[in-house]
Every structure is written in C-alpha cells, then in structure tokens.
Amino acid sequence: MYFDRFDPFKGEKLEVMDKDGKVDEALRPELSDEKIKELYVRMTVMRVADKTALNLQREGRMGTYAPVWGQEAAESCSVALDDGDWLVPSYRETGAMFMRGVPLSLLYRYWMGDERGQRFPEGTRVLPINVVVGGQALHAVGLSWAMKLRGEKSCALACFGDGATSEGDFHEAMNFAGVFKTPTVFFCQNNQFAISVPRSRQTGSKTIAQKAAAYGFKGIQIYGNDLLAVYGAMKEALDRARAGEGPSLIEALTYRFGPHTTADDPTKYRSEEELEKNRPFDPLIRLRAYLEKKGLWSEDEEYSIVDAATKEVEKAVAIAESAPPAPPTDIFDYTYSTPPPYLQRQKEAIANG
C-alpha cells in the first residue's frame, strides 16, 4: 500500500508519526502501543550505548567508532525481520545489529579492535560488519537468492548509506536483484552526508528511491526518523519479497547528529544552525510525545528507563573489557581451514616470541 501511494518521482514521502508524535491512523502499520513502548526503551539503550562508545573512544578505550546518534529509528529497520531473515550490515549498523539481538558486548569488542566480536552466537542471521562501502549489498542479494533457490521463505535486508549508492556494487546489486527477483530489501539511510560530501554530490537524481524504477522494482522515500514509517515500509517490502514479488528499495531520510566516525570533525562541513534545525526531528522526541499522550511515558519514568539502559550498557562494557585478550597466534587460525606448512612455521615463530 505505501509503495504505490508514495511516488518518489512526485516528491511524495511516507510519514506516519510526525515530529510532534501525531499519528496518521490511516497509515499506521500493525504495531501495538505496547510494542512501540518496548521499541522506544530499546532505542534508548541504543542511544546510551552509542554515546558510551563515543566516550570510550575519547578515553582511548575504543578504536574508531561510527555513531548512530539521530538515526535510531532508521536503525530499527531490523526489528521488522522474521527470525529466518538475514541482516546484512555496513559499519553504521551497530543499532540495527543490537536491535536484531547481537549482544552489545560483542559489538563493543569489535570496535575495541578484537575481531572475535564478529563471531555471533550460532544461528544469528546477521552477517559481520562490512567496511568496504556498498560491497555488502551484493552479499544480501546472493543470500536472499540462496533462500529463494532453497525454497525458504526468508529475505535479506541490505543496509547502507547515501554514499554507497554511488558505488558500482550498489548498481550491480540492484541490477542482479531486479533480474533474478530476489527477496531483498535495500534500506538506504540517507543521513545527508558521506563523511563530508553532501547527498547532492552523490547523485544528480532527485531522490535515491526513484533509482529502483531503473531496475524494474519499487522504491519509496520515507521519513527515516519516524519509527512507524520505517516499520511499515519494511513490513510491506518483506511481505512482497516473501510473496515472490522481488526486491524493494527504501530511502530513509534521516540526519546524523554526530560525526561520520570518531576520526572526523563535522564542523568543517556543516553549520551549527543546520544541526540545531534538525534537532527537533530527533526520532526519540516524537516517540516520547506519542507515548505520553497514551499514558505510556512520563518524565519520571524516563529516569528509570535511562537508568536501566545505563546499567545494561555498563554491563556490556564490563564484559567486553574483561574478555581475555586473543593470543597472538589467533592471527593465523582463520586464514585457511588448515594452515599450510609455511603458515604453521610463522605461527610457531610468533608463539615462541
């Protein structure tokens, strides 16, 4: 219903809950108030975890980190997935992975420079973080194609940003998905900047969503800070994919409040005014307003929500920091299934100091 109603060529965008928390009931997806509350609480943990990661990096306890501050609703795209579906993340999907059930302590370990943080619990249908921009879109296409060939009703969700849409792999992924009608959902978080370069420098087309038309499938532009729009568009795309109707592209308009990564200084390329102009569109503010009207949120309760979130995050930090360091020989153990003799000798050399 959404994809046909909101035409990116006409500049139409899906918004279900506006910035003041007012919901257009005619557009509302099937999501109970209790579930919205639950997601709000998880999104709050995501925000606290994100802020904590930034602080840990400043204190030298974490490496370069890509924050999701301001993008918590768009990062919640993964909650629409079924258990059998796959999440295929870029490096900015700490939130999406957390919402999908990847333990926060593992995500922290990864950003603390320990690759063992990318080994997820057995059966977690989440791929490791991919750092090469756009490359993972093809993996999502292949994965969902495999599901189709195996007769599974599962889909794959490819997450990427506006910058990735300039990459050749984005084109090849969209093209393969269109040709083979794979059950893939392409979810682009258009947070307006690829590090410092604005969206207008990534493409001459008016929207990213309209690009889907060129590949023979549907695209929609949504307000990505609106959890209900994210959830509704995701559900429709997944339903269609499961029904054998192929891929979809969702362009979620959002705004990154933080830097690209901790290695970046955003004051070089955007003004304080612009940032302030975007603050009222914060995805959490509107949820609070909505839940308050429903009697499901209060200032007092917020303290306990944040307090519980802080405790949960502190626990994850403690687990991540107390993990015993990997032995140096760990470098060698995954290059080949069985290390060849010369690698075995290199491993012994490091083991013997």
Place this chain on the structure above:
Amino acid sequence: MAKMNIVSALNMALDFEMAKNDRMIILGEDVGREGGVFRVTDGLQDKYGKDRVIDTPLAESGIVGASVGLSLGGMLPVPEIQFEGFLYPAMDQLFNQVARYRTRSRGGSAVRMVLRVPWGGGIRAPEHHSDSPETYLVHTPGLTVVTPSNPYDAKGLMAAALRHPDPVIFCEPKRIYRAIKEEVPEEDYTVPIGKANVVREGTDVTIVAWAAMVRDALKAAEELDAGGVSAEVIDLRTLSPMDSETVVASVRKTGRLVITHEAPRTLGLGAEIAARVCEEAFTSLLAPVERVTGFDTVMPLFKLENYYLPSTAKIVAGVRKAMEY
C-alpha cells in the same frame, strides 16, 4: 577410459559434482545457453536447468559478490569470469570479501566457491584476453589458487576444489584447453590441493612450471636429455598455498633451479620460489636461479605474443646457462 581434452575433463568433473550436490550452481556470463565461450559448461544447463546453470548480467563484481552471499546462504557457487583480464572489476569482492570472510567472522562463516577463470596467452586473442595475473591472487592470504596442466589433473583438481573448505580460484590454461588429449578415468577421483607433482624425474636441474608451461618444460627436458642433461620437471599445480617443500627437495638433489612462467618477471611467482629455495637450500645451489618468464611489459597482441611468451627454446637456453655457470 575415454581420451579427452581439458575442456571435456572439466565439464565431466562439474557434471559429476552437480549430479551429486544439489546445492551447487554455476553462474556467469554466457555459461548457460552458450556453455561458456570455451564450452567448459556445455550441456549443463540442459541437464540441470536454468536455476542451476545461470546466465548472469555482464558484471564481474556482481557475479563474485552475489556468489559470496549465495555461499553464506548455503549454496556452492561456481562462478566463471570469462577471461583473466576481466577479473579486475571483481578484485574488490575477491580480495576484500572472499579471501577475508573466515578471518573476519573468526571462523563463524567461511565463503566456499570455485571461481573458474580462463588463464594465460597463446590463443591469438584481443587485449586483456591473454594475461597471467596469478601473483595478485597468490599474494592475497585466504585464497587457494590452482591450475592444471593436463586433462587428468584438470578433472581431479576440479573435483578436489568443489569439495574444498576454502574458496578456490581455478585458473584454466586456455592455450592447452584442447591441445592435450589423454585418457581420463570415468570414475570419481581427486588430485590433492597443495601438492606439487614431479612430472619427470631428473638429476642435473629442476625446472618448475605450471599450467600451459609444463608442456613446454617437458619438451625442453626431452631436448636436454638428448644433449646429456637430466632435467627434473615439477608441475606446481597449486599456486597457493604453495608446495615449496617438493621444490626444495628436488633442488637439494639437482643443485640447479630454472623457473618458467608466462607472467611478467618482477614479483612473478618465480621470485617467491627462488627466495624460498635460497632460504631452505642455499648451500645445495650450484648456480644462480634462472627465471624464464614473460617480460616486464604489457602482454602484446598476438603478432608479437610469441616473442613475449617463454618457450621450449628459451627454457633450454635457461637450463644451459645454469649448467654452464
């Protein structure tokens, strides 16, 4: 036992495994209806259907990147890149993804695939259709790179590659695709990955070759034999991980080493082989290591390619130089 060439031997190995393993699929440009531009996958689409032998859009990164996902989704993809010169658009997926997946996930999810690529010069082809870029692949940890020099090994190596737990790049020497016919068993067998093969025993000099150059090395050995020089010929077969033990053992016996490959000389695999032999068997060497290779130039078009490519005569000259040192 039927006599067959490398093309038929590869087709037979793919056919056998496809019948046995319903997770295996072949994908690439023109691999379906056309059976591949060299006909290696001929007849397989008719036999296994369009969902298992798949003509894809013309996009090399797409073919390899989608294969990564297919593999992670439980399939065994066998992608084909039509010529080695068109591997470059897929290098990002190959180097940054395929080769690193097991490491990145700390063993959680490894990519399995057999990427087939026609390799090397000598078929009077256009630009980008005659190169030998194996060094790039061998330099990349995590990739397994094999290349057969005859129909028997082609079938056995392909069977082994299709059951190998790591991603394999299968370089197919196009110059000898149809040039050698020999008896190939109908029944299933494998040629082990990671093992070089002493194809001719000798006592005076070791010649290391692979792919199409093995045939030239064997001819050179025959010629040298007539002149009283006994040459041992080693077919490397697996380029990575390289079986330098077999080469070192041979040089300990012969005392001389000549390496031949089509690829440019600088940082060609000859350099690595020479280095390993110097590390392991320096005192056995009676002469400097000789390299008989392509030049450090762009591979020329076919009017000049025979000047570029190493040959039997050049190998013989290389051996003589080593013998006369």
